[in-house]
Amino acid sequence: MRKEENKKLTAAELPVGGIVEAGTAINFHTGSWRSQRPVWNKDKCISCLICWISCPDGSIKIVLNEKGTSVVNGIDYDKCKGCGICAKECPTKISAIAIEQERK
Ligand code: SF4
Numbered sequence: 001m002r003k004e005e006n007k008k009l010t011a012a013e014l015p016v017g018g019i020v021e022a023g024t025a026i027n028f029h030t031g032s033w034r035s036q037r038p039v040w041n042k043d044k045c046i047s048c049l050i051c052w053i054s055c056p057d058g059s060i061k062i063v064l065n066e067k068g069t070s071v072v073n074g075i076d077y078d079k080c081k082g083c084g085i086c087a088k089e090c091p092t093k094i095s096a097i098a099i100e101q102e103r104k
């Protein structure tokens with residue numbers, strides 16, 4: 001993406017419809033929007049991946065374990081907006097992902 005395409009647009013300058021270009025989420029550091037943050041607890045996580053499926057920002061990080069199975073490996077705070085969906089959907093009911101006030 002060219003530098004001038006990253007400049008912030010005013011509301012009046014935004015095109016009607018609002019979606020400028022698909023697949024650009026990686027270019028934006030939406031973690032700065034967060035007022036609360038999910039905190040993942042590895043010891044309580046059962047690796048069901050429901051949080052990964054549910055996260056609208058793709059902020060749940062996964063890796064392959066030694067058995068070749070996908071498991072959660074943390075949260076990408078550079079992208080996470082703090083919506084809390086992951087904690088809400090987690091079947092461990094706030095044990096494996098807790099929502100806390102953002103620390104500035
Ligand atoms: S709080 Fe929202 S954006 Fe952040 S990891 Fe959870 S579901 Fe994704």
Ligand code: SF4
Pocket residue numbers: 040044045046047048049050051052072086089090091092096097
């Ligand atoms: S939804 Fe909860 S238990 Fe399932 S992988 Fe995510 S943090 Fe772990």
